[in-house]
Amino acid sequence: MSLPAPLDQIAVRRAVEAALAEDLGRAGDITSAATIPGSAAARVVIAARQPGRLAGLQLAAAAFQALDPAISFEPEVEDGARLGPGDVIARIVGPARAVLSAERTALNFLGHLSGVATETARYADLIAHTRARICCTRKTTPGLRIFEKYAVRCGGGSNHRFGLDDAILIKDNHIAVAGGIEAALRGAKASAGHLVKIEIEVDTLDQLDRVIREGADVVLLDNMPPPILREAVMRIGGRMLAEASGNVSLDTVAAIAETGVDLISVGRITHSAATLDLGLDIALG
Template sequence: MFNWTLIDQIIINGLKEDINNIDITTDNLINDESISEAYMMVKEDGVIAGLSVAKRVFNIIDNKINVTFNVKDGDEVKKGTKIAYIKGKTKSILKGERLALNLLQRMSGIASISRKYKELVKDYPVRIVDTRKTTPGLRILEKYAVRIGGCHNHRYNLSDAVMIKDNHIKATGGIKEAISKIKDKIPHTIKVEVEVDSIEGLKEAIKAGADIVMLDNMGFKEMEKAVEIAASRVILEASGGITIDTLVDIAKTGVDVISIGALTHSVKSMDISLNIY
């Protein structure tokens, strides 16, 4: 599921950020022998994602902490559901609490909104994908949460695929020039995506050999025309300012993919608490 080497580094960096030297409160209040039991409870409805990551936080701090779950990633949960139980040294639980919750809450918030988007277009043959508008350092976790919610991933980073955007086109001298130049330099296994903002740009990108064309901030009627012109010769991706209110109308145009930065860049974290009992 995860490259744990990368995840562990995220967690270790998070712990370094949260505990500079000692936990001045916990280390001076709680003795080393104290054992506690705690539970995590969701305080709003949503979709859970990141349970194994939260568990990993506690186990990096103390590998003797026992964490068990009542749910699994992808489950829809109701407010008040106890999703996990934790038992171990009180000090260790308190030191891991904040980071474990921060990651779990963030990932669950992303999974929850992704599920809403997916359900809205379930009757249309379109794929909802994320973007690179992620929290620096957390991309692998946030893109995982998107998948748990039922949507899909766009490229992970700039090395994954060619995407020729408006500034590339301006700097190169045009769509045809950009596609020709990039195809001369990349392996045949790499697809080329080009961003356009007009029907004329779409026609030029198709003629020049693009594999995917991103329709940037086009209106519904213009997208419908683009679908007709493309005639399945290229994958069409709608992008730019897409909201939950416009999603279905865009899906109805017949585009293949809808990319939505809001899946990760402006998500509200799910409210989850940890309570010792």
């Protein structure tokens, strides 16, 4: 698996600063200030406590170094790595107060994004024998979309559009207000720039036939069972990309992929992924 490009450092810094400000409040970490001498140093490790896929190292490192640039953050693995219980992810050395003050912010980012990557990998592994790719959606945590979509790529998935401004996706409500499939597609083609892709959602094979006649870049086949998906793929015949969506689960994803669709969008890899259990421990010896 090729790793995604590094996250934008400005976005990382802004997210980390906001999270630290939320945690430190008006008076800072009063527990560490009260119990730990200012001169104390700490050597700690972040380790996995359950199997999973890693994502979010840049955010974790930024959390520590934002509180004290003297903190050394040395990863033992890269984002995208498969983890087993006990695997060391990173070693951190620096002023103890700053290390412990940044701990929760770093682990919150790292655990959440690794959870997204882990859930994505579960789906991607189940369809590895097919041509299909797992895609995320816009069902993301407000303020964390670029990071969650990065985590999807770390888990072996692909990204759908990042927002309303980078692709045209015509859904059933658009079609209803526009006056039909043909009217919606013609309007989209008249206004889209030459680099903007057009996708349209259909619920039935009759609707699909109308899209095929009118033309689009991608068709979203919504809530179709595998036999209907297979027929849809045959009718499309490679003229546009076929994306399946709608209540996709770990139990159904393989059968969906085996119909020949190109993409399978799964909202739950971002909106319902469980946090991966990671811990920060004092390194002894």
